[in-house]
Amino acid sequence: MVRPSGGGRATVGRVTGLLDELRAAVGADGVLTDSDVTAGYARDMMPLAPAGTPCAVVLPRDAAGVQAVVRSCAANRTPIVPRGAGSGLSGAANAIDGCVVLCLAKMNNIIEVDPDNRLAVVEPGVVNLELREAVEKRGLFYPPDPSSYDWCTIGGNLATNAGGLCCVKYGVTTDFVLGLEVVLASGELLRTGRRTVKGVAGYDLTRLFVGSEGTLGVITRATLALRPIPQAPATLVASFGTTAAAGRAVATIIREGMVPSLMEIMDRTSIRAVQNFGHTDLDNAAALLLCQSDSGGEVARRELAAIEQACSAAGAELVYATDDLAEGRLLLAARRAVLPALETLGTWLTDDVCVPRTAITSLIERSESIASRLGLTIAVVGHAGDGNMHPTIVYDSSSPDETARAHQAFNDILEVGLELGGTVTGEHGVGKIKQDWLAREIGPVGLDVHRRIKAALDPHNLFNPGSMFSFDD
Numbered sequence: 001m002v003r004p005s006g007g008g009r010a011t012v013g014r015v016t017g018l019l020d021e022l023r024a025a026v027g028a029d030g031v032l033t034d035s036d037v038t039a040g041y042a043r044d045m046m047p048l049a050p051a052g053t054p055c056a057v058v059l060p061r062d063a064a065g066v067q068a069v070v071r072s073c074a075a076n077r078t079p080i081v082p083r084g085a086g087s088g089l090s091g092a093a094n095a096i097d098g099c100v101v102l103c104l105a106k107m108n109n110i111i112e113v114d115p116d117n118r119l120a121v122v123e124p125g126v127v128n129l130e131l132r133e134a135v136e137k138r139g140l141f142y143p144p145d146p147s148s149y150d151w152c153t154i155g156g157n158l159a160t161n162a163g164g165l166c167c168v169k170y171g172v173t174t175d176f177v178l179g180l181e182v183v184l185a186s187g188e189l190l191r192t193g194r195r196t197v198k199g200v201a202g203y204d205l206t207r208l209f210v211g212s213e214g215t216l217g218v219i220t221r222a223t224l225a226l227r228p229i230p231q232a233p234a235t236l237v238a239s240f241g242t243t244a245a246a247g248r249a250v251a252t253i254i255r256e257g258m259v260p261s262l263m264e265i266m267d268r269t270s271i272r273a274v275q276n277f278g279h280t281d282l283d284n285a286a287a288l289l290l291c292q293s294d295s296g297g298e299v300a301r302r303e304l305a306a307i308e309q310a311c312s313a314a315g316a317e318l319v320y321a322t323d324d325l326a327e328g329r330l331l332l333a334a335r336r337a338v339l340p341a342l343e344t345l346g347t348w349l350t351d352d353v354c355v356p357r358t359a360i361t362s363l364i365e366r367s368e369s370i371a372s373r374l375g376l377t378i379a380v381v382g383h384a385g386d387g388n389m390h391p392t393i394v395y396d397s398s399s400p401d402e403t404a405r406a407h408q409a410f411n412d413i414l415e416v417g418l419e420l421g422g423t424v425t426g427e428h429g430v431g432k433i434k435q436d437w438l439a440r441e442i443g444p445v446g447l448d449v450h451r452r453i454k455a456a457l458d459p460h461n462l463f464n465p466g467s468m469f470s471f472d473d
């Protein structure tokens with residue numbers, strides 16, 4: 001088995017020298033060492049993942065600055081944890097003790113929008129929403145839309161291969177990446193990919209870095225494919241008396257070749273939470289299905305009519321469709337209100353499993369069993385169109401016993417996900433909380449190949465060590 005060498009960790013004297021080098025690389029104002037300030041960069045949004053104390057947070061302004069930082073850290077054997085906005089839900093951007101957190105937030109230029117070739121070139125710190133708004137002004141659309149789109153960065157989206165609500169029709173981040181610029185552990189600048197629509201020259205290095213969670217290099221630029229702006233969406237909501245009926249509707253919609261631009265599911269617990277939060281017009285359903293079509297006009301009406309028929313045939317108790325934009329937004333507000341509603345009940349912990357679409361019902365029902373066995377609230381919401389479910393555990397984080405049960409529930413849900421033929425993460429990544437689960441899912445050969453790739457690109461284990469997988473058995 002090939003393993004990168006662990007290297008020695010920084011000593012106090014080496015840290016002082018390193019800080020001088022970092023200031024020379026990015027300017028004194030780009031190096032933060034005040035522990036009250038650096039603590040704000042030490043963890044992401046996953047409450048259960050471990051986080052250490054960085055020796056500094058460094059905010060470069062260009063690729064040359066990143067290269068200089070990487071070379072200094074490599075020479076000092078100081079690990080680097082790349083970071084975007086810290087909105088991640090796997091602890092992937094969490095600091096480890098003595099590391100440099102390399103935050104790309106200040107590299108936030110949209111370098112180019114090229115409508116004739118339908119592409120954009122951006123720096124990693126650009127916020128997803130800012131890119132969407134900028135290209136929209138040119139009549140274009142950047143589809144990947146994680147729910148955190150108003151604050152997460154393109155660099156973070158690339159490194160986690162982020163998904164979102166529109167994946168069912170448009171795919172995930174990787175489907176929109178043409179090429180990358182990456183600073184390697186050697187400090188060299190690697191350019192992958194292309195600006196053309198097609199291209200098969202060499203290994204697909206671009207996709208090796210997409211989803212690599214900051215373990216292989218630092219993304220400093222991306223060339224992204226764009227689409228024409230779709231039509232304003234028409235929206236449909238269907239409520240079901242049983243989860244199984246909702247599952248049947250999803251299966252029929254997929255089997256019959258319908259491609260909604262959004263298909264979300266809410267289970268009984270999330271419906272109740274939203275109802276208590278103020279959306280009083282929701283009925284006492286066991287499951288809600290929300291669908292959209294962005295095909296426009298008559299085509300959208302036909303698509304939603306077919307979806308309506310599938311829902312009714314599956315036993316929907318109520319189906320309502322509208323092409324009024326404001327009304328559609330209001331219907332979708334229920335889905336968007338789930339996390340704020342759960343937040344009023346306690347600390348939320350979102351799990352992330354992707355199961356075959358035919359197994360969505362089982363995943364929801366087995367999450368209910370886990371909740372009652374462990375005496376917790378678990379609300380399941382998810383992207384029904386692609387089977388990516390987010391059972392969200394609500395618990396009292398001031399109680400060690402409840403926290404332990406929440407952790408247990410988190411793992412039990414992953415177990416169920418694998419048993420149902422799914423994967424332990426559909427979009428949030430492995431990070432510092434699912435390493436053992438990745439090892440289980442990919443097996444010893446898969447893990448060894450991961451380690452060989454890491455050893456080839458990052459032989460001294462400089463980038464995000466311990467995240468995603470470890471080098472110990």
Ligand SMILES: Cc1cc2nc3c(=O)[nH]c(=O)nc-3n(C[C@H](O)[C@H](O)[C@H](O)COP(=O)(O)OP(=O)(O)OC[C@H]3O[C@@H](n4cnc5c(N)ncnc54)[C@H](O)[C@@H]3O)c2cc1C
Binds near residue numbers: 104146214
């Ligand atoms: C309320 C909420 C809703 C969410 N909804 C979704 C959703 O619908 N879909 C989804 O996919 N995710 C979702 N997320 C998770 C999170 O927003 C995404 O994972 C997002 O892509 C992270 O972006 P970030 O800029 O915050 O990255 P960070 O959290 O800072 O980092 C994430 C990973 O990327 C690495 N990284 C960051 N920048 C770079 C770079 N330039 N080069 C190399 N590595 C880098 C980090 O090391 C880390 O491994 C949600 C999170 C929250 C809090």
